[in-house]
Amino acid sequence: MAAAMQRRKLLILETDRALRRELEAVFSDLDVTVCETSEQTLATVRRTEPDVVLFDLGTAHKPAVAAQSLELLRQILNISPDTKIIAMTEHDARELAVAAVGLGAADFYHKPLDAGVLSIVVRRALRIRELEEENWRLRERTGAMALEGIIGVSDAIRSLCRAVEKVAPTNTTVLLLGESGTGKELLARALHRLSGRSHKPFVAINCAAIPDTLLESELFGYEKGAFTGAARRTAGKLESGDGGTVFLDEIGEMPASLQAKLLRVVQERTVERIGGRTPLSLDLRIVCATNRDLTSLIGNGGGSFREDLFYRISEVIIRVPPLRDRQGDSLLLAQSLLQQLSARLGKPTRGLAPDAIRAIQAHRWPGNVRELENRIKGAVIMAEGAVVTAGDLGLEDPGDDPEYLNLRVARQRAEAQAVRQSLAVAQGNLSRAAELLGVTRPTLYDLLGKHRIDAAQFGRHAAGAADGGAMKADASPAAGGATSLVTDAE
Numbered sequence: 001m002a003a004a005m006q007r008r009k010l011l012i013l014e015t016d017r018a019l020r021r022e023l024e025a026v027f028s029d030l031d032v033t034v035c036e037t038s039e040q041t042l043a044t045v046r047r048t049e050p051d052v053v054l055f056d057l058g059t060a061h062k063p064a065v066a067a068q069s070l071e072l073l074r075q076i077l078n079i080s081p082d083t084k085i086i087a088m089t090e091h092d093a094r095e096l097a098v099a100a101v102g103l104g105a106a107d108f109y110h111k112p113l114d115a116g117v118l119s120i121v122v123r124r125a126l127r128i129r130e131l132e133e134e135n136w137r138l139r140e141r142t143g144a145m146a147l148e149g150i151i152g153v154s155d156a157i158r159s160l161c162r163a164v165e166k167v168a169p170t171n172t173t174v175l176l177l178g179e180s181g182t183g184k185e186l187l188a189r190a191l192h193r194l195s196g197r198s199h200k201p202f203v204a205i206n207c208a209a210i211p212d213t214l215l216e217s218e219l220f221g222y223e224k225g226a227f228t229g230a231a232r233r234t235a236g237k238l239e240s241g242d243g244g245t246v247f248l249d250e251i252g253e254m255p256a257s258l259q260a261k262l263l264r265v266v267q268e269r270t271v272e273r274i275g276g277r278t279p280l281s282l283d284l285r286i287v288c289a290t291n292r293d294l295t296s297l298i299g300n301g302g303g304s305f306r307e308d309l310f311y312r313i314s315e316v317i318i319r320v321p322p323l324r325d326r327q328g329d330s331l332l333l334a335q336s337l338l339q340q341l342s343a344r345l346g347k348p349t350r351g352l353a354p355d356a357i358r359a360i361q362a363h364r365w366p367g368n369v370r371e372l373e374n375r376i377k378g379a380v381i382m383a384e385g386a387v388v389t390a391g392d393l394g395l396e397d398p399g400d401d402p403e404y405l406n407l408r409v410a411r412q413r414a415e416a417q418a419v420r421q422s423l424a425v426a427q428g429n430l431s432r433a434a435e436l437l438g439v440t441r442p443t444l445y446d447l448l449g450k451h452r453i454d455a456a457q458f459g460r461h462a463a464g465a466a467d468g469g470a471m472k473a474d475a476s477p478a479a480g481g482a483t484s485l486v487t488d489a490e
């Protein structure tokens, strides 16, 4: 509600002074900023992220000016993608208006100015902006959560869950890639649960757990008398998954002889029982998983995995990030598993001691969630005291500074990091850095003093060695992890 009470922000970019005045008067109920130049406009957009920009693109008669206008429009949307831009043009510049809409403008308006009509256009754009915000708030509350049974708050796990939601209803063959214990099977089950096949079977086959000699009959089944001991016709696992989802776990371990047979299943959706003569058609969704780097097993890299099969099973690849790359998840998982396991094991719920919390956050979790689960289980069984300590988990207390949970400290660190990053990008130019940060120069001076940052260090020639590292650290972890989750292997 508070957002709705706030006056909406309108930026007017118009070179004609008389028209600027007139527009200001028409929209006097809004929080209006008028700009004349592109520099002013970009600085204002950075600082205020206006709801709507009323942008006079000029006429089509001056192609150079028109090109500049379109470039500015692109930059505005780059900085503030949610801003609605209304492209105003001269009466004769239809194509320019169309080009603007093509670049992402929300609407256009041809001069001459008709205050009533223009007001409707602007208010319609504001309404769209409000609806988008409302939608976003609702999604934040509901949609941005992890999936049922999947615990996590990190950006990485959220994007992962969104990816699962997107592909689940399709029949696409999905390959889940991730280290051991990251939750691949859990996600495969979620893919099934969220699909139209949820009322049909989910059949999991661990290709590594079944001896090569048995895997074939396990997968494909056999006819009576197909081999010694085949006393009666037996359906294979693929057949029993008809209508549902078949999960082929540890697909990288599948013997070469079976890969060719599996390729046929994937391509034609038919199976032939051992000793059988007629292929059976099946309706299957296939999901595969592996913790191995399949591409290195293909061809020259050793040749133990068929390239054609790889492409068939990897229509969509979902990468499941290791626990250490999911910020905040290890502690949340630990707390939730502690509750679950102590209830299940009939031991009263204990909390985590401060040294356990520190240890959980510092540990690298090479065995991922499975390792966490095992350590918590062990601790619940073994712990003597009222709370679980780092020692109960078999972890060492890293003795980190106790401020890590303090929001004020976290904010300050983020602030200092942003200032350093802007200075690095601006190569020490204070006006530019202030502009990037969306603050005034005096504010930037205050920030430099507060965080004891020496801007001169970031100057054109001094930059590099010292701060290149800091920049990399800022840019990589969260963003990189989150965006590389899903790749559509076309």
Ligand SMILES: Nc1ncnc2c1ncn2[C@@H]1O[C@H](COP(=O)(O)OP(=O)(O)OP(=O)(O)O)[C@@H](O)[C@H]1O
Binding pocket: 149, 150, 151, 152, 178, 179, 180, 181, 182, 183, 184, 185, 186, 187, 291, 333, 369, 370, 373
């Ligand atoms: N995000 C999560 N929330 C809750 N439990 C999880 C999560 N991720 C994994 N688990 C639990 O951790 C354990 C390991 O998960 P899962 O078996 O799905 O991993 P995996 O990637 O298949 O591992 P492996 O390679 O060892 O087979 C399971 O008990 C699973 O329920």
Ligand SMILES: [Mg+2]
Binding pocket: 184, 185, 249
């Ligand atoms: Mg598994």
